[in-house]
Amino acid sequence: MAAETETPAPRKVLTPSALNRLVRELIEGALPMVWIEGEISNFVRAASGHWYFSLKDAAAEVRCAMFARENARLAFKPGNGARVLARARVSLYEARGSFQLIVERIEDAGEGALRRAFEELKARLQTEGLFDDSRKRPLPAFPRRIGVVTSASGAAIRDVLSVARRRFALTEMEVLPVLVQGAEAPAQIATMLRKAARSGRYDVLLLTRGGGSLEDLAAFNDEGVARAIAASAVPVVSAVGHEVDFSISDFAADLRAPTPSAAAELILPDREALEDALSHLQTRLWNTWHRCSQDAMQRLDHLAARLNSQRPRQRLAAGREKMQALRERLLRADAVMHERATARLGQLRMRLWSRHPGTRLPQLAQCDHELRRRLVAASERDLERRRQRLAGLARALSAVSPLDVLKRGYAILFDDAGNVVRLAGTTRPGTRLRARLTDGELPLRVEPAPEP
Numbered sequence: 001m002a003a004e005t006e007t008p009a010p011r012k013v014l015t016p017s018a019l020n021r022l023v024r025e026l027i028e029g030a031l032p033m034v035w036i037e038g039e040i041s042n043f044v045r046a047a048s049g050h051w052y053f054s055l056k057d058a059a060a061e062v063r064c065a066m067f068a069r070e071n072a073r074l075a076f077k078p079g080n081g082a083r084v085l086a087r088a089r090v091s092l093y094e095a096r097g098s099f100q101l102i103v104e105r106i107e108d109a110g111e112g113a114l115r116r117a118f119e120e121l122k123a124r125l126q127t128e129g130l131f132d133d134s135r136k137r138p139l140p141a142f143p144r145r146i147g148v149v150t151s152a153s154g155a156a157i158r159d160v161l162s163v164a165r166r167r168f169a170l171t172e173m174e175v176l177p178v179l180v181q182g183a184e185a186p187a188q189i190a191t192m193l194r195k196a197a198r199s200g201r202y203d204v205l206l207l208t209r210g211g212g213s214l215e216d217l218a219a220f221n222d223e224g225v226a227r228a229i230a231a232s233a234v235p236v237v238s239a240v241g242h243e244v245d246f247s248i249s250d251f252a253a254d255l256r257a258p259t260p261s262a263a264a265e266l267i268l269p270d271r272e273a274l275e276d277a278l279s280h281l282q283t284r285l286w287n288t289w290h291r292c293s294q295d296a297m298q299r300l301d302h303l304a305a306r307l308n309s310q311r312p313r314q315r316l317a318a319g320r321e322k323m324q325a326l327r328e329r330l331l332r333a334d335a336v337m338h339e340r341a342t343a344r345l346g347q348l349r350m351r352l353w354s355r356h357p358g359t360r361l362p363q364l365a366q367c368d369h370e371l372r373r374r375l376v377a378a379s380e381r382d383l384e385r386r387r388q389r390l391a392g393l394a395r396a397l398s399a400v401s402p403l404d405v406l407k408r409g410y411a412i413l414f415d416d417a418g419n420v421v422r423l424a425g426t427t428r429p430g431t432r433l434r435a436r437l438t439d440g441e442l443p444l445r446v447e448p449a450p451e452p
Contacts, residue, residue: 017094024092031090036062036101037109043080055086055101064088066103075244076108083109114214118221121248125223130230131251137235139255142269143203145172147196149189152177156208156239156260163264168271174202180209185219190228197232204267205234207249208260211242220247229253239263297423304422319397323390330386337382341375412436413444
């Protein structure tokens with residue numbers, strides 16, 4: 001029986017580029033982003049803006065590349081011999097098959113340790129809720145006094161005071177001097193914050209200093225400072241370093257400002273904006289008053305027209321004539337009544353005399369006196385009734401008289417021709433007028449309106 005021949009398995013042949021691509025994919029898929037610390041050597045800045053260098057220690061080195069997009073954001077400029085901490089992605093350069101790191105971030109090795117401590121403290125305090133927005137308090141719109149916790153000789157306080165004088169000089173600014181750098185600075189800052197908050201003198205506290213490295217700003221990344229800010233009964237604004245700098249105090253404060261000058265802008269109201277708002281309100285007030293005065297003048301003109309249409313002067317003259325006629329009728333009636341009463345008294349006297357011819361003269365005189373008394377009393381009662389009716393008519397006539405209004409403090413203006421002045425616009429400066437009051441007239445002269 002013949003032996004079976006084995007068919008050889010097909011060989012998989014790779015090209016160098018395919019092999020390198022496969023190795024790169026395996027490396028990048030298997031290894032996470034790493035932090036690596038070492039000394040820079042063979043540093044080259046390419047014309048494209050990319051950086052190429054090696055990171056080495058005493059036993060080995062590894063090639064690194066940092067592209068222009070990433071290195072343009074760095075404030076730290078590395079060079080040969082610098083010890084750095086790099087955050088990088090492990091990869092393979094396919095064209096040469098060389099192992100390399102693609103660096104995304106690079107820091108000074110000493111600053112890197114500070115950065116790690118910063119991130120650890122930030123994460124711990126954030127977990128405690130020290131940075132929660134729910135505990136942030138709004139700033140007062142018009143602070144009366146601001147306490148500035150900073151170095152008395154630094155550039156930050158000069159910037160703050162310059163903006164304060166320009167923006168809103170009514171707010172008092174008090175410098176609360178502390179060290180802002182060095183080993184003693186955190187304790188001084190925390191103590192000053194607690195003391196200022198307990199004093200009750202300030203509406204806002206501003207914690208600030210100028211820019212610097214992460215090591216320079218270490219005092220503002222202190223846990224004691226952060227807890228003093230959080231415990232303050234007064235709102236705290238943190239403005240530490242430049243716009244790109246962030247500190248623990250920024251997260252703990254009620255408001256973070258990118259620079260000391262920007263902090264003053266955020267805390268203080270804008271004087272020019274307030275002046276514009278007041279000017280706008282003044283204009284609205286003037287327009288409203290002018291509109292209301294015009295409406296009142298129109299209503300007054302309408303009432304004057306209604307009053308004229310009812311002809312009060314004619315009605316008053318007619319009332320006077322009627323009252324005079326009633327007075328004359330009353331006088332005539334009184335005379336007639338007196339004549340009739342006298343005649344009636346004579347008749348009664350004659351009748352009494354004729355019926356009682358023997359009546360003595362004193363008795364007749366007494367009877368005549370009694371009759372006269374009764375006649376006069378009846379006549380006075382009738383006259384009083386007529387007087388009361390006349391007084392009622394006089395009161396009704398006075399109620400509709402426009403002159404009666406003068407007794408309540410009003411006046412009527414007349415020009416030289418005796419015409420009533422109803423509108424201010426019909427007179428010019430220098431015009432002479434007469435004001436009719438309840439007890440006489442006053443001469444007047446129109447003065448020009450004062451300048452607004």
